[in-house]
Amino acid sequence: MPIRARLTVWYSAILAAILVALGLFVTLRVNADLMRRTDQALALTADELSTDFSTTGGENEFRDVADASLAGLPRDRSFAQLLSPAGAVEDWSGVGVARTIALSPNQLSAAGRGERRPGRISRSGQTYRTLAVRFPNDSAGQVLVVGTSLAEVNESTWRLIVWLLAACPLGLALAAVGGWWLAGASLRPVEQMTREAAEIEASRLSRRVPVPAAKDEIHRLAATLNSMLERLEASSEAQRRFVADASHELRTPLTAMRAEIDVSLRSRDLTDDAREALTSAADQVGGMTRTVEGLLTLASLDAGKLALFPETLDLRALAEGVAASLSILADEQGVRVRVEGPAAWVMADHDRMLQVLTNLLDNGIKYAGRNGTVRIETWMNGVEAGVVISDSGPGIPPGSLPHVFDRFYRSDPARSTGQGGSGLGLAIAKDIVAAHGGRIWAEGDTDGGSNLHVALRSVARSR
Numbered sequence: 001m002p003i004r005a006r007l008t009v010w011y012s013a014i015l016a017a018i019l020v021a022l023g024l025f026v027t028l029r030v031n032a033d034l035m036r037r038t039d040q041a042l043a044l045t046a047d048e049l050s051t052d053f054s055t056t057g058g059e060n061e062f063r064d065v066a067d068a069s070l071a072g073l074p075r076d077r078s079f080a081q082l083l084s085p086a087g088a089v090e091d092w093s094g095v096g097v098a099r100t101i102a103l104s105p106n107q108l109s110a111a112g113r114g115e116r117r118p119g120r121i122s123r124s125g126q127t128y129r130t131l132a133v134r135f136p137n138d139s140a141g142q143v144l145v146v147g148t149s150l151a152e153v154n155e156s157t158w159r160l161i162v163w164l165l166a167a168c169p170l171g172l173a174l175a176a177v178g179g180w181w182l183a184g185a186s187l188r189p190v191e192q193m194t195r196e197a198a199e200i201e202a203s204r205l206s207r208r209v210p211v212p213a214a215k216d217e218i219h220r221l222a223a224t225l226n227s228m229l230e231r232l233e234a235s236s237e238a239q240r241r242f243v244a245d246a247s248h249e250l251r252t253p254l255t256a257m258r259a260e261i262d263v264s265l266r267s268r269d270l271t272d273d274a275r276e277a278l279t280s281a282a283d284q285v286g287g288m289t290r291t292v293e294g295l296l297t298l299a300s301l302d303a304g305k306l307a308l309f310p311e312t313l314d315l316r317a318l319a320e321g322v323a324a325s326l327s328i329l330a331d332e333q334g335v336r337v338r339v340e341g342p343a344a345w346v347m348a349d350h351d352r353m354l355q356v357l358t359n360l361l362d363n364g365i366k367y368a369g370r371n372g373t374v375r376i377e378t379w380m381n382g383v384e385a386g387v388v389i390s391d392s393g394p395g396i397p398p399g400s401l402p403h404v405f406d407r408f409y410r411s412d413p414a415r416s417t418g419q420g421g422s423g424l425g426l427a428i429a430k431d432i433v434a435a436h437g438g439r440i441w442a443e444g445d446t447d448g449g450s451n452l453h454v455a456l457r458s459v460a461r462s463r
Protein backbone atom coordinates (compact mmCIF):
# COMPACT_ATOMS: atom_id res chain seq x y z
CA MET A 1 0.00 0.00 0.00
CA PRO A 2 1.44 3.43 -0.86
CA ILE A 3 2.39 5.67 2.06
CA ARG A 4 -0.37 8.10 1.11
CA ALA A 5 -3.09 5.45 1.49
CA ARG A 6 -1.46 4.06 4.64
CA LEU A 7 -1.28 7.50 6.23
CA THR A 8 -4.92 8.22 5.38
CA VAL A 9 -6.11 4.85 6.72
CA TRP A 10 -4.17 5.24 9.97
CA TYR A 11 -5.19 8.83 10.40
CA SER A 12 -8.88 8.01 9.77
CA ALA A 13 -8.77 5.00 12.08
CA ILE A 14 -7.25 7.06 14.92
CA LEU A 15 -9.71 9.87 14.31
CA ALA A 16 -12.61 7.37 14.31
CA ALA A 17 -11.42 5.96 17.65
CA ILE A 18 -11.12 9.49 19.08
CA LEU A 19 -14.59 10.41 17.79
CA VAL A 20 -16.14 7.25 19.27
CA ALA A 21 -14.48 7.92 22.64
CA LEU A 22 -15.44 11.59 22.52
CA GLY A 23 -19.03 10.78 21.49
CA LEU A 24 -19.32 8.28 24.32
CA PHE A 25 -17.91 10.77 26.81
CA VAL A 26 -20.20 13.60 25.66
CA THR A 27 -23.27 11.33 25.70
CA LEU A 28 -22.53 10.04 29.19
CA ARG A 29 -21.71 13.54 30.42
CA VAL A 30 -24.88 15.10 29.01
CA ASN A 31 -26.98 12.23 30.32
CA ALA A 32 -25.42 12.58 33.77
CA ASP A 33 -26.08 16.34 33.71
CA LEU A 34 -29.70 15.87 32.74
CA MET A 35 -30.05 13.26 35.47
CA ARG A 36 -28.50 15.59 38.03
CA ARG A 37 -30.89 18.32 37.08
CA THR A 38 -33.84 15.94 37.33
CA ASP A 39 -32.62 14.86 40.77
CA GLN A 40 -32.30 18.48 41.84
CA ALA A 41 -35.84 19.21 40.65
CA LEU A 42 -37.12 16.11 42.48
CA ALA A 43 -35.30 17.10 45.67
CA LEU A 44 -36.71 20.63 45.46
CA THR A 45 -40.22 19.32 44.92
CA ALA A 46 -39.90 16.78 47.72
CA ASP A 47 -38.65 19.44 50.17
CA GLU A 48 -41.35 21.91 49.16
CA LEU A 49 -44.06 19.28 49.42
CA SER A 50 -42.99 18.00 52.81
CA THR A 51 -42.63 21.53 54.18
CA ASP A 52 -45.99 22.59 52.79
CA PHE A 53 -47.71 19.46 53.99
CA SER A 54 -46.28 19.66 57.46
CA THR A 55 -46.89 23.43 57.86
CA THR A 56 -50.49 23.04 56.89
CA GLY A 57 -50.51 20.42 59.61
CA GLY A 58 -52.39 17.98 57.55
CA GLU A 59 -55.34 20.27 57.23
CA ASN A 60 -55.24 20.11 53.51
CA GLU A 61 -55.47 17.00 51.56
CA PHE A 62 -52.11 15.57 50.46
CA ARG A 63 -53.35 15.65 46.92
CA ASP A 64 -53.98 19.41 46.94
CA VAL A 65 -50.59 20.22 48.36
CA ALA A 66 -48.90 17.78 46.01
CA ASP A 67 -50.67 19.23 43.00
CA ALA A 68 -49.25 22.63 43.79
CA SER A 69 -45.75 21.35 44.48
CA LEU A 70 -45.62 19.22 41.35
CA ALA A 71 -45.93 22.37 39.29
CA GLY A 72 -42.11 22.50 39.10
CA LEU A 73 -42.03 19.20 37.23
CA PRO A 74 -43.63 18.22 33.93
CA ARG A 75 -47.20 17.84 35.12
CA ASP A 76 -48.33 15.05 32.88
CA ARG A 77 -45.28 12.93 33.63
CA SER A 78 -44.72 13.35 37.35
CA PHE A 79 -46.27 12.10 40.52
CA ALA A 80 -46.12 12.21 44.29
CA GLN A 81 -47.03 9.42 46.68
CA LEU A 82 -47.56 9.15 50.33
CA LEU A 83 -46.59 5.71 51.51
CA SER A 84 -47.33 3.97 54.73
CA PRO A 85 -44.30 2.62 56.61
CA ALA A 86 -45.17 -0.74 55.08
CA GLY A 87 -44.98 0.73 51.61
CA ALA A 88 -48.66 0.86 50.75
CA VAL A 89 -49.88 3.87 48.78
CA GLU A 90 -51.91 6.02 51.19
CA ASP A 91 -52.41 8.95 48.91
CA TRP A 92 -51.11 10.11 45.58
CA SER A 93 -51.14 12.87 43.03
CA GLY A 94 -50.02 13.31 39.41
CA VAL A 95 -49.97 10.61 36.76
CA GLY A 96 -52.33 7.76 37.50
CA VAL A 97 -49.62 5.22 37.44
CA ALA A 98 -48.67 6.45 40.94
CA ARG A 99 -51.50 4.42 42.37
CA THR A 100 -49.63 1.22 41.83
CA ILE A 101 -46.04 2.30 42.05
CA ALA A 102 -44.35 0.82 45.03
CA LEU A 103 -40.85 1.19 46.28
CA SER A 104 -38.73 -1.88 46.71
CA PRO A 105 -38.33 -2.94 50.36
CA ASN A 106 -34.74 -1.80 50.21
CA GLN A 107 -35.62 1.65 48.96
CA LEU A 108 -38.37 1.90 51.54
CA SER A 109 -36.16 1.01 54.45
CA ALA A 110 -33.44 3.33 53.21
CA ALA A 111 -35.95 6.16 53.07
CA GLY A 112 -37.19 5.16 56.53
CA ARG A 113 -33.67 5.59 57.85
CA GLY A 114 -33.66 9.12 56.49
CA GLU A 115 -31.46 8.45 53.44
CA ARG A 116 -32.21 10.44 50.33
CA ARG A 117 -31.17 8.12 47.60
CA PRO A 118 -32.62 8.64 44.13
CA GLY A 119 -34.05 5.52 42.55
CA ARG A 120 -35.51 4.28 39.37
CA ILE A 121 -38.76 2.46 38.69
CA SER A 122 -40.19 1.16 35.43
CA ARG A 123 -43.93 1.02 34.98
CA SER A 124 -46.05 0.51 31.85
CA GLY A 125 -43.16 1.08 29.50
CA GLN A 126 -41.98 4.25 31.22
CA THR A 127 -39.02 4.74 33.44
CA TYR A 128 -39.38 7.11 36.36
CA ARG A 129 -36.74 8.74 38.44
CA THR A 130 -37.83 8.78 42.04
CA LEU A 131 -36.81 10.30 45.31
CA ALA A 132 -38.16 8.89 48.56
CA VAL A 133 -37.87 10.97 51.75
CA ARG A 134 -39.11 10.46 55.26
CA PHE A 135 -41.60 13.02 56.42
CA PRO A 136 -39.58 15.12 58.85
CA ASN A 137 -42.03 15.48 61.70
CA ASP A 138 -43.84 12.30 61.14
CA SER A 139 -43.55 9.79 63.86
CA ALA A 140 -45.72 7.34 62.00
CA GLY A 141 -42.83 6.76 59.61
CA GLN A 142 -44.65 7.75 56.45
CA VAL A 143 -42.57 8.12 53.32
CA LEU A 144 -43.03 10.66 50.58
CA VAL A 145 -42.08 9.63 47.06
CA VAL A 146 -41.79 12.07 44.19
CA GLY A 147 -41.07 10.84 40.72
CA THR A 148 -40.85 12.09 37.21
CA SER A 149 -40.64 10.31 33.91
CA LEU A 150 -37.22 10.02 32.32
CA ALA A 151 -38.75 10.11 28.82
CA GLU A 152 -37.47 13.62 28.18
CA VAL A 153 -33.98 12.85 29.43
CA ASN A 154 -33.88 9.69 27.36
CA GLU A 155 -35.22 11.51 24.34
CA SER A 156 -32.58 14.24 24.63
CA THR A 157 -29.87 11.64 25.04
CA TRP A 158 -31.11 9.70 22.00
CA ARG A 159 -31.34 12.86 19.95
CA LEU A 160 -27.73 13.59 20.85
CA ILE A 161 -26.69 10.05 19.87
CA VAL A 162 -28.50 10.36 16.53
CA TRP A 163 -26.81 13.69 15.86
CA LEU A 164 -23.43 12.27 16.73
CA LEU A 165 -24.04 9.20 14.55
CA ALA A 166 -24.92 11.46 11.63
CA ALA A 167 -22.23 14.07 12.15
CA CYS A 168 -19.24 11.89 13.09
CA PRO A 169 -19.09 9.75 9.90
CA LEU A 170 -19.55 12.90 7.84
CA GLY A 171 -16.74 14.63 9.74
CA LEU A 172 -14.63 11.50 9.45
CA ALA A 173 -15.18 11.36 5.68
CA LEU A 174 -14.25 15.04 5.33
CA ALA A 175 -11.17 14.53 7.49
CA ALA A 176 -10.17 11.47 5.41
CA VAL A 177 -10.48 13.47 2.19
CA GLY A 178 -8.47 16.27 3.79
CA GLY A 179 -5.89 13.79 5.07
CA TRP A 180 -5.61 12.15 1.63
CA TRP A 181 -5.09 15.54 0.02
CA LEU A 182 -2.59 16.64 2.68
CA ALA A 183 -0.61 13.39 2.45
CA GLY A 184 -0.58 13.76 -1.34
CA ALA A 185 0.58 17.35 -1.11
CA SER A 186 3.38 16.57 1.34
CA LEU A 187 4.51 13.51 -0.63
CA ARG A 188 4.42 15.28 -3.99
CA PRO A 189 7.99 16.61 -3.68
CA VAL A 190 9.16 13.09 -2.82
CA GLU A 191 7.40 11.70 -5.89
CA GLN A 192 8.88 14.41 -8.05
CA MET A 193 12.30 13.67 -6.63
CA THR A 194 11.82 9.94 -7.31
CA ARG A 195 10.93 10.73 -10.93
CA GLU A 196 13.92 13.03 -11.33
CA ALA A 197 16.27 10.56 -9.65
CA ALA A 198 14.98 7.72 -11.86
CA GLU A 199 15.82 9.78 -14.92
CA ILE A 200 19.42 10.23 -13.85
CA GLU A 201 21.38 7.64 -15.80
CA ALA A 202 24.90 6.49 -15.14
CA SER A 203 25.98 8.53 -18.14
CA ARG A 204 24.42 11.73 -16.83
CA LEU A 205 25.49 11.87 -13.22
CA SER A 206 25.98 15.62 -13.45
CA ARG A 207 22.23 16.07 -13.05
CA ARG A 208 20.81 16.89 -9.62
CA VAL A 209 17.39 16.58 -8.05
CA PRO A 210 15.67 19.89 -7.21
CA VAL A 211 16.09 20.96 -3.57
CA PRO A 212 12.95 22.58 -2.11
CA ALA A 213 13.45 25.95 -0.39
CA ALA A 214 11.76 25.00 2.91
CA LYS A 215 14.38 23.53 5.25
CA ASP A 216 12.39 20.41 6.07
CA GLU A 217 12.88 16.63 5.78
CA ILE A 218 12.33 16.76 2.01
CA HIS A 219 15.02 19.44 1.74
CA ARG A 220 17.43 17.21 3.67
CA LEU A 221 16.52 14.18 1.55
CA ALA A 222 17.15 16.10 -1.67
CA ALA A 223 20.42 17.51 -0.34
CA THR A 224 21.57 14.04 0.76
CA LEU A 225 20.61 12.56 -2.62
CA ASN A 226 22.52 15.31 -4.39
CA SER A 227 25.63 14.88 -2.29
CA MET A 228 25.45 11.14 -3.02
CA LEU A 229 25.16 11.92 -6.74
CA GLU A 230 28.16 14.21 -6.40
CA ARG A 231 30.24 11.41 -4.88
CA LEU A 232 29.02 8.98 -7.55
CA GLU A 233 29.89 11.45 -10.26
CA ALA A 234 33.34 12.03 -8.79
CA SER A 235 34.09 8.31 -8.53
CA SER A 236 32.75 7.59 -12.01
CA GLU A 237 34.78 10.50 -13.36
CA ALA A 238 37.89 9.17 -11.59
CA GLN A 239 37.27 5.75 -13.09
CA ARG A 240 36.76 7.21 -16.54
CA ARG A 241 39.91 9.30 -16.25
CA PHE A 242 41.86 6.26 -15.13
CA VAL A 243 40.68 4.28 -18.17
CA ALA A 244 41.42 7.21 -20.47
CA ASP A 245 44.89 7.79 -18.98
CA ALA A 246 45.77 4.11 -19.00
CA SER A 247 44.61 3.72 -22.63
CA HIS A 248 46.51 6.81 -23.58
CA GLU A 249 49.68 5.58 -21.90
CA LEU A 250 49.32 2.20 -23.63
CA ARG A 251 48.77 3.63 -27.09
CA THR A 252 52.30 4.91 -27.72
CA PRO A 253 54.21 1.76 -26.64
CA LEU A 254 51.74 -0.35 -28.64
CA THR A 255 52.36 1.71 -31.76
CA ALA A 256 56.10 1.43 -31.18
CA MET A 257 55.81 -2.31 -30.64
CA ARG A 258 53.80 -2.70 -33.81
CA ALA A 259 56.37 -0.72 -35.76
CA GLU A 260 59.23 -2.75 -34.31
CA ILE A 261 57.52 -6.04 -35.07
CA ASP A 262 56.85 -4.87 -38.64
CA VAL A 263 60.52 -3.93 -39.05
CA SER A 264 61.63 -7.26 -37.60
CA LEU A 265 59.27 -9.14 -39.93
CA ARG A 266 60.93 -7.52 -42.91
CA SER A 267 64.25 -9.20 -42.03
CA ARG A 268 65.17 -12.04 -44.37
CA ASP A 269 67.09 -14.19 -41.97
CA LEU A 270 64.15 -15.06 -39.74
CA THR A 271 63.47 -18.70 -39.07
CA ASP A 272 59.92 -19.88 -39.80
CA ASP A 273 59.23 -20.25 -36.10
CA ALA A 274 60.43 -16.74 -35.36
CA ARG A 275 58.34 -15.35 -38.24
CA GLU A 276 55.26 -17.17 -36.96
CA ALA A 277 55.86 -15.90 -33.44
CA LEU A 278 56.29 -12.34 -34.68
CA THR A 279 53.16 -12.55 -36.85
CA SER A 280 51.14 -13.79 -33.88
CA ALA A 281 52.63 -11.01 -31.75
CA ALA A 282 51.63 -8.48 -34.43
CA ASP A 283 48.06 -9.84 -34.33
CA GLN A 284 47.96 -9.61 -30.56
CA VAL A 285 49.32 -6.08 -30.63
CA GLY A 286 46.72 -5.21 -33.30
CA GLY A 287 43.93 -6.59 -31.09
CA MET A 288 45.26 -4.71 -28.08
CA THR A 289 45.50 -1.50 -30.08
CA ARG A 290 41.86 -1.91 -31.12
CA THR A 291 40.82 -2.45 -27.50
CA VAL A 292 42.81 0.58 -26.35
CA GLU A 293 41.33 2.73 -29.14
CA GLY A 294 37.88 1.45 -28.18
CA LEU A 295 38.43 2.30 -24.52
CA LEU A 296 39.62 5.79 -25.45
CA THR A 297 36.54 6.34 -27.61
CA LEU A 298 34.27 5.12 -24.80
CA ALA A 299 36.05 7.34 -22.26
CA SER A 300 35.49 10.38 -24.45
CA LEU A 301 31.86 9.36 -25.03
CA ASP A 302 31.40 8.98 -21.26
CA ALA A 303 32.85 12.40 -20.64
CA GLY A 304 30.56 13.82 -23.31
CA LYS A 305 33.76 15.09 -24.88
CA LEU A 306 33.43 13.28 -28.17
CA ALA A 307 32.94 16.16 -30.58
CA LEU A 308 30.17 15.48 -33.08
CA PHE A 309 30.07 17.30 -36.38
CA PRO A 310 26.59 16.55 -37.69
CA GLU A 311 25.91 16.87 -41.40
CA THR A 312 23.21 15.62 -43.75
CA LEU A 313 24.16 12.03 -44.51
CA ASP A 314 22.72 9.28 -46.66
CA LEU A 315 22.98 6.06 -44.66
CA ARG A 316 22.74 4.05 -47.87
CA ALA A 317 25.77 5.76 -49.39
CA LEU A 318 27.59 5.36 -46.08
CA ALA A 319 26.69 1.64 -45.99
CA GLU A 320 28.03 1.17 -49.52
CA GLY A 321 31.30 2.82 -48.48
CA VAL A 322 31.59 0.57 -45.42
CA ALA A 323 30.80 -2.52 -47.48
CA ALA A 324 33.52 -1.54 -49.94
CA SER A 325 36.10 -0.91 -47.24
CA LEU A 326 35.38 -4.28 -45.58
CA SER A 327 35.22 -6.18 -48.87
CA ILE A 328 38.69 -7.67 -48.33
CA LEU A 329 37.63 -9.08 -44.94
CA ALA A 330 34.40 -10.33 -46.48
CA ASP A 331 36.24 -12.01 -49.34
CA GLU A 332 38.63 -13.63 -46.88
CA GLN A 333 35.68 -15.13 -45.03
CA GLY A 334 33.85 -15.99 -48.24
CA VAL A 335 30.95 -13.79 -47.14
CA ARG A 336 28.77 -11.94 -49.65
CA VAL A 337 27.66 -8.45 -48.59
CA ARG A 338 24.58 -6.87 -50.22
CA VAL A 339 23.42 -3.29 -49.72
CA GLU A 340 19.72 -2.65 -50.38
CA GLY A 341 17.03 -0.10 -49.69
CA PRO A 342 16.34 3.55 -50.45
CA ALA A 343 18.40 6.60 -49.58
CA ALA A 344 18.03 7.26 -45.85
CA TRP A 345 18.83 10.82 -44.87
CA VAL A 346 19.87 11.69 -41.34
CA MET A 347 21.71 14.46 -39.59
CA ALA A 348 24.79 12.80 -38.10
CA ASP A 349 28.55 12.88 -37.70
CA HIS A 350 29.98 11.14 -40.76
CA ASP A 351 33.03 9.56 -39.13
CA ARG A 352 31.13 8.34 -36.09
CA MET A 353 28.32 6.79 -38.12
CA LEU A 354 30.98 5.21 -40.30
CA GLN A 355 32.41 3.68 -37.14
CA VAL A 356 28.95 2.38 -36.09
CA LEU A 357 28.25 0.76 -39.45
CA THR A 358 31.80 -0.62 -39.63
CA ASN A 359 31.44 -2.24 -36.20
CA LEU A 360 28.07 -3.74 -37.14
CA LEU A 361 29.16 -4.98 -40.57
CA ASP A 362 32.42 -6.27 -39.13
CA ASN A 363 30.40 -8.38 -36.66
CA GLY A 364 28.03 -9.47 -39.44
CA ILE A 365 30.93 -10.69 -41.58
CA LYS A 366 32.62 -12.34 -38.60
CA TYR A 367 29.52 -14.19 -37.52
CA ALA A 368 27.90 -14.92 -40.91
CA GLY A 369 30.08 -17.99 -41.29
CA ARG A 370 31.91 -19.33 -44.38
CA ASN A 371 30.01 -18.59 -47.58
CA GLY A 372 27.39 -16.76 -45.59
CA THR A 373 25.70 -13.51 -46.52
CA VAL A 374 25.23 -10.14 -44.85
CA ARG A 375 22.45 -7.84 -45.95
CA ILE A 376 22.48 -4.14 -45.18
CA GLU A 377 19.06 -2.66 -45.76
CA THR A 378 18.27 1.02 -45.38
CA TRP A 379 14.82 2.45 -44.71
CA MET A 380 13.27 5.84 -44.14
CA ASN A 381 9.91 7.21 -43.08
CA GLY A 382 8.72 10.66 -42.15
CA VAL A 383 10.15 10.44 -38.65
CA GLU A 384 13.14 8.13 -38.74
CA ALA A 385 15.69 6.67 -41.06
CA GLY A 386 17.88 3.68 -40.36
CA VAL A 387 19.63 0.51 -41.39
CA VAL A 388 19.20 -3.15 -40.55
CA ILE A 389 22.24 -5.37 -40.80
CA SER A 390 21.24 -9.01 -41.06
CA ASP A 391 23.57 -11.95 -41.34
CA SER A 392 23.17 -15.64 -42.05
CA GLY A 393 25.14 -16.61 -38.96
CA PRO A 394 23.98 -18.50 -35.89
CA GLY A 395 22.34 -15.40 -34.45
CA ILE A 396 22.64 -13.98 -30.97
CA PRO A 397 21.43 -16.37 -28.26
CA PRO A 398 18.20 -14.95 -26.74
CA GLY A 399 19.83 -14.87 -23.29
CA SER A 400 22.59 -12.60 -24.65
CA LEU A 401 20.29 -10.16 -26.46
CA PRO A 402 19.95 -7.78 -23.48
CA HIS A 403 23.73 -7.76 -22.91
CA VAL A 404 25.38 -7.53 -26.34
CA PHE A 405 25.65 -3.75 -26.00
CA ASP A 406 27.45 -4.04 -22.64
CA ARG A 407 31.18 -3.35 -22.56
CA PHE A 408 33.39 -6.42 -22.89
CA TYR A 409 30.37 -8.67 -23.25
CA ARG A 410 30.85 -11.72 -25.45
CA SER A 411 28.21 -14.41 -25.69
CA ASP A 412 30.88 -16.90 -26.67
CA PRO A 413 34.24 -15.65 -25.32
CA ALA A 414 36.31 -18.41 -26.94
CA ARG A 415 34.92 -17.79 -30.41
CA SER A 416 35.07 -14.01 -30.26
CA THR A 417 38.65 -13.76 -29.02
CA GLY A 418 39.71 -16.10 -31.75
CA GLN A 419 38.18 -13.68 -34.21
CA GLY A 420 39.95 -10.72 -32.73
CA GLY A 421 36.86 -9.24 -31.08
CA SER A 422 37.36 -6.82 -28.22
CA GLY A 423 33.83 -6.93 -26.87
CA LEU A 424 33.62 -3.16 -27.24
CA GLY A 425 32.30 -2.79 -30.81
CA LEU A 426 28.58 -2.80 -29.98
CA ALA A 427 29.09 -0.75 -26.78
CA ILE A 428 30.80 1.96 -28.83
CA ALA A 429 28.07 1.78 -31.50
CA LYS A 430 25.39 2.13 -28.80
CA ASP A 431 27.04 5.16 -27.20
CA ILE A 432 27.58 6.90 -30.55
CA VAL A 433 23.97 6.30 -31.60
CA ALA A 434 22.79 7.50 -28.16
CA ALA A 435 24.93 10.64 -28.53
CA HIS A 436 22.97 11.29 -31.74
CA GLY A 437 19.68 10.79 -29.90
CA GLY A 438 18.97 7.63 -31.90
CA ARG A 439 18.13 4.01 -31.13
CA ILE A 440 20.08 0.80 -31.63
CA TRP A 441 18.85 -2.71 -30.90
CA ALA A 442 19.44 -6.33 -31.72
CA GLU A 443 16.90 -8.97 -32.73
CA GLY A 444 17.06 -12.64 -33.49
CA ASP A 445 15.88 -13.76 -36.89
CA THR A 446 13.22 -16.44 -37.25
CA ASP A 447 15.45 -18.40 -39.65
CA GLY A 448 18.64 -17.99 -37.61
CA GLY A 449 21.01 -15.06 -38.00
CA SER A 450 20.76 -11.75 -36.24
CA ASN A 451 19.36 -8.34 -37.10
CA LEU A 452 21.09 -5.26 -35.78
CA HIS A 453 18.98 -2.11 -36.12
CA VAL A 454 19.98 1.54 -36.03
CA ALA A 455 17.41 4.33 -36.25
CA LEU A 456 18.04 8.08 -36.24
CA ARG A 457 15.74 11.04 -36.76
CA SER A 458 15.30 11.47 -40.48
CA VAL A 459 15.81 14.72 -42.34
CA ALA A 460 14.61 15.83 -45.76
CA ARG A 461 17.17 15.42 -48.51
CA SER A 462 17.03 19.09 -49.44
CA ARG A 463 18.58 20.18 -46.13
Ligand code: ADP
Pocket: 359, 363, 364, 367, 391, 393, 394, 395, 396, 404, 405, 409, 410, 411, 412, 416, 420, 421, 422, 423, 424, 425, 426, 427, 450
Ligand atom coordinates in the same frame (compact mmCIF):
# COMPACT_ATOMS: atom_id res chain seq x y z
P1 ADP B 1 33.11 -8.39 -30.34
O1 ADP B 1 34.28 -7.56 -30.57
O2 ADP B 1 33.32 -9.52 -29.41
O3 ADP B 1 32.37 -8.74 -31.58
P2 ADP B 1 30.91 -6.66 -29.93
O4 ADP B 1 30.63 -5.63 -28.92
O5 ADP B 1 30.97 -6.22 -31.33
O6 ADP B 1 32.18 -7.42 -29.49
O7 ADP B 1 29.80 -7.75 -29.79
C1 ADP B 1 29.48 -8.26 -28.53
C2 ADP B 1 28.96 -9.68 -28.61
O8 ADP B 1 27.71 -9.70 -29.28
C3 ADP B 1 29.82 -10.57 -29.46
O9 ADP B 1 30.85 -11.15 -28.70
C4 ADP B 1 28.86 -11.62 -29.92
O10 ADP B 1 28.69 -12.60 -28.94
C5 ADP B 1 27.58 -10.87 -30.06
N1 ADP B 1 27.31 -10.46 -31.43
C6 ADP B 1 27.50 -9.26 -31.99
N2 ADP B 1 27.12 -9.23 -33.28
C7 ADP B 1 26.70 -10.48 -33.57
C8 ADP B 1 26.19 -11.12 -34.76
N3 ADP B 1 26.05 -10.45 -35.90
N4 ADP B 1 25.83 -12.41 -34.68
C9 ADP B 1 25.98 -13.09 -33.52
N5 ADP B 1 26.45 -12.56 -32.37
C10 ADP B 1 26.81 -11.27 -32.39
